[in-house]
Amino acid sequence: MKKLINTVEDVVKESLEGMAAAHADLIAVHYDPDFVVRADAPIAGKVGIISGGGSGHEPMHGGFVGKGMLDAACPGAIFTSPVPDQMLEATKAVNGGAGVLHIVKNYTGDVMNFELAAELAQAEGIEVAAVIVNDDVAVKDSTWTAGRRGVGTTVLMEKIVGAAAEGGANLAECTRIATKVNDHGRSMGMALTSCIVPANGKPTFDLGENEMEIGVGIHGEPGRTRMELKSAREIVEIMAEAILTDLPFASGDNVLAFVNGMGGTPLIELYIVYNELAKICAAKGITIARHLIGDYITSLEMAGASITLLKLDDELTRLWDAPVHTPALRWGA
Amino acid sequence: MKKLINTVEDVVKESLEGMAAAHADLIAVHYDPDFVVRADAPIAGKVGIISGGGSGHEPMHGGFVGKGMLDAACPGAIFTSPVPDQMLEATKAVNGGAGVLHIVKNYTGDVMNFELAAELAQAEGIEVAAVIVNDDVAVKDSTWTAGRRGVGTTVLMEKIVGAAAEGGANLAECTRIATKVNDHGRSMGMALTSCIVPANGKPTFDLGENEMEIGVGIHGEPGRTRMELKSAREIVEIMAEAILTDLPFASGDNVLAFVNGMGGTPLIELYIVYNELAKICAAKGITIARHLIGDYITSLEMAGASITLLKLDDELTRLWDAPVHTPALRWGA
Numbered sequence: 001m002k003k004l005i006n007t008v009e010d011v012v013k014e015s016l017e018g019m020a021a022a023h024a025d026l027i028a029v030h031y032d033p034d035f036v037v038r039a040d041a042p043i044a045g046k047v048g049i050i051s052g053g054g055s056g057h058e059p060m061h062g063g064f065v066g067k068g069m070l071d072a073a074c075p076g077a078i079f080t081s082p083v084p085d086q087m088l089e090a091t092k093a094v095n096g097g098a099g100v101l102h103i104v105k106n107y108t109g110d111v112m113n114f115e116l117a118a119e120l121a122q123a124e125g126i127e128v129a130a131v132i133v134n135d136d137v138a139v140k141d142s143t144w145t146a147g148r149r150g151v152g153t154t155v156l157m158e159k160i161v162g163a164a165a166e167g168g169a170n171l172a173e174c175t176r177i178a179t180k181v182n183d184h185g186r187s188m189g190m191a192l193t194s195c196i197v198p199a200n201g202k203p204t205f206d207l208g209e210n211e212m213e214i215g216v217g218i219h220g221e222p223g224r225t226r227m228e229l230k231s232a233r234e235i236v237e238i239m240a241e242a243i244l245t246d247l248p249f250a251s252g253d254n255v256l257a258f259v260n261g262m263g264g265t266p267l268i269e270l271y272i273v274y275n276e277l278a279k280i281c282a283a284k285g286i287t288i289a290r291h292l293i294g295d296y297i298t299s300l301e302m303a304g305a306s307i308t309l310l311k312l313d314d315e316l317t318r319l320w321d322a323p324v325h326t327p328a329l330r331w332g333a
Numbered sequence: 334m335k336k337l338i339n340t341v342e343d344v345v346k347e348s349l350e351g352m353a354a355a356h357a358d359l360i361a362v363h364y365d366p367d368f369v370v371r372a373d374a375p376i377a378g379k380v381g382i383i384s385g386g387g388s389g390h391e392p393m394h395g396g397f398v399g400k401g402m403l404d405a406a407c408p409g410a411i412f413t414s415p416v417p418d419q420m421l422e423a424t425k426a427v428n429g430g431a432g433v434l435h436i437v438k439n440y441t442g443d444v445m446n447f448e449l450a451a452e453l454a455q456a457e458g459i460e461v462a463a464v465i466v467n468d469d470v471a472v473k474d475s476t477w478t479a480g481r482r483g484v485g486t487t488v489l490m491e492k493i494v495g496a497a498a499e500g501g502a503n504l505a506e507c508t509r510i511a512t513k514v515n516d517h518g519r520s521m522g523m524a525l526t527s528c529i530v531p532a533n534g535k536p537t538f539d540l541g542e543n544e545m546e547i548g549v550g551i552h553g554e555p556g557r558t559r560m561e562l563k564s565a566r567e568i569v570e571i572m573a574e575a576i577l578t579d580l581p582f583a584s585g586d587n588v589l590a591f592v593n594g595m596g597g598t599p600l601i602e603l604y605i606v607y608n609e610l611a612k613i614c615a616a617k618g619i620t621i622a623r624h625l626i627g628d629y630i631t632s633l634e635m636a637g638a639s640i641t642l643l644k645l646d647d648e649l650t651r652l653w654d655a656p657v658h659t660p661a662l663r664w665g666a
Contacts, residue, residue: 002525002545004602004638006564011601014565018604021611022624058600192335212335231339232347264597266633267391268344269337271351278354291355293660295628300599301636305337327626331663 001201008198012055012075019062023327026066033083035090036062037072047165047174048072048094051103051158052087053110054079056197057218060155060297063328069162070326071100078197078300079219081109087117091126099127099171103157103178105150106134129171131178133157135185135308137246138215138223149217152260152308153185155296156320159329163322177319181310186243189306190223190235191216191262195299214238218262218299218306232269236276239307244284249309251285256292256320258308263298265305270294273305290320296328334534341531345388345408352395356660359399366416368423369395370405380498380507381405381427384436384491385420386443387412389530390551393488393630396661402495403659404433411530411633412552414442420450424459432460432504436490436511438483439467462504464511466490468518468641470579471548471556482550485593485641486518488629489653492662496655510652514643519576522639523556523568524549524595528632547571551595551632551639565602569609572640577617582642584618589625589653591641596631598638603627606638623653629661 005011012034019036020029028039042048051061052074061073071094076082091100100121104114111132118128133150142149161178169177191213194203204220207213215223249255259274261267274293281288289312297306310316323332338344345367352369353362360369375381384394385407394406404427409415424433433454437447444465451461466483475482494511502510524546527536537553540546548556582588592607594600607626614621622645643649656665
């Protein structure tokens with residue numbers, strides 16, 4: 001196992017320390033229980049937006065804490081749900097009196113632990129709502145998931161709902177907008193290689209020299225099919241077809257196209273993927289009105305990519321364009 | 334070889350097409366000869382800032398074209414110098430009458446081809462100056478290089494000089510500032526794994542399961558030493574020691590600390606590297622006043638990292654903070 005780490009036990013903690021050292025103007029890190037929180041939290045009268053999940057998907061979620069996006073993020077151990085105490089303390093830390101929204105990716109542990117934290121926070125008088133992200137069209141159920149997994153749409157939801165909260169939307173409005181983002185977003189991923197979870201020390205799954213996994217999950221969960229390596233064009237066609245027919249997206253739609261690297265994929269390849277996706281969308285009369293290209297929801301050093309399409313309307317477009325200033329996503333500020 | 338590409342021959346061209354499709358608001362791509370150019374070039378009265386080099390280091394340089402950074406970038410084949418015709422045509426395309434500065438990484442082919450392009454442009458009446466970046470402290474000479482290699486400081490120079498030009502600095506001022514950045518910047522890299530150049534189809538170099546290369550070049554050129562894998566703490570100590578003693582940096586200095594991923598390194602590891610670097614700087618009385626953390630000068634999917642320290646003064650700090658809006662680097666705009 002080749003990694004730039006000190007000990008397996010300290011990976012998450014020391015990475016958080018690095019974030020705290022680098023971004024003290026934007027965030028603070030609370031330890032034990034661990035969470036990343038906006039430096040200016042709590043903000044009186046603003047809905048708090050929280051997410052969290054296993055570590056290993058950086059910059060998600062801690063890198064999205066800041067102005068116009070998340071108020072706090074709760075990192076679990078690598079590929080392991082955070083515990084309820086993390087979400088409870090984060091919820092209390094960002095509570096400005098207007099309630100707190102939990103953005104939860106659909107994995108059984110995450111859902112259960114966020115629910116428990118919400119109950120505990122409500123018992124302390126904090127209004128909490130939750131939205132589940134389940135945008136992965138690859139498989140119906142999966143390892144650790146009943147129903148569809150939550151993947152790339154999470155990033156877009158955190159940006160869009162964060163902008164709504166920053167603009168003064170109340171908890172019901174934030175919940176409505178988050179639900180709309182989930183309803184309008186569809187994703188699918190693929191892997192060329194596995195990643196290595198530090199505590200395991202060996203690849204999560206084995207792929208042959210000429211194989212790839214289509215529909216892979218962000219923890220290396222099995223996808224739809226394992227097949228012989230194909231060209232970028234054929235791979236994007238398979239993923240785009242699955243995504244486009246699922247919503248379904250239709251001619252005349254405006255979309256946000258998100259081409260995401262899994263952590264070990266060079267940017268030069270992500271632009272080739274984007275190029276193929278743009279051609280497919282153009283041929284179907286779908287306009288890519290906004291885009292995001294890069295490593296935003298990763299799986300450690302996995303080589304591969306995912307595609308997310310989000311159907312845009314005026315409200316979602318305006319909120320996407322709103323200023324954001326976090327360690328990993330920044331514009332207009 | 335596992336890559337998201339169509340054919341080996343089309344990697345650079347199709348990636349440029351993807352960039353053009355995504356970022357038409359910021360850049361245009363000219364083909365044959367290939368270069369990426371600001372959508373609003375030429376800008377009358379502004380010094381044009383150009384860089385270029387082999388592809389495979391994305392987002393450098395094409396991702397840095399835009400407001401407040403480069404006016405054009407010339408991508409060669411992967412790890413291969415661009416040809417003079419690219420730099421000549423790019424120089425003409427960005428010439429707004431105030432001259433053009435070439436930012437050249439110190440590799441023999443790059444230096445020679447940029448020189449030839451400058452002579453050709455001058456023969457057409459365009460004033461051209463050039464600054465060579467040679468910030469890599471690892472080795473004196475290297476494959477394809479007489480003297481030190483140009484690495485991470487290039488990214489910082491492009492941002493800082495781009496801001497100066499955007500603010501109206503003339504060619505002599507831009508050249509002076511670029512030279513200062515090079516004089517104040519020092520870098521060193523390391524690799525856990527090799528990358529695979531598509532046209533070769535196999536790793537550029539072989540590293541054992543428990544080996545790493547300290548001082549590696551951005552094309553996989555040999556570094557100072559190949560040694561047994563160590564902890565992130567020990568690795569950063571080795572690199573920081575080499576960098577700090579070279580300028581030398583001293584107690585009381587303000588620096589920009591740039592922790593760069595080589596392409597295949599997860600962000601969670603880069604923050605561990607940053608954490609170790611921050612501790613070393615603090616112990617030596619050096620203040621990290623600014624930072625940059627992420628994949629900015631890469632080597633395809635190589636796993637590894639580089640560290641660059643740039644000694645800041647008020648002028649460099651102000652220019653670093655100035656607004657920038659490019660595909661890969663954006664703030665204040």
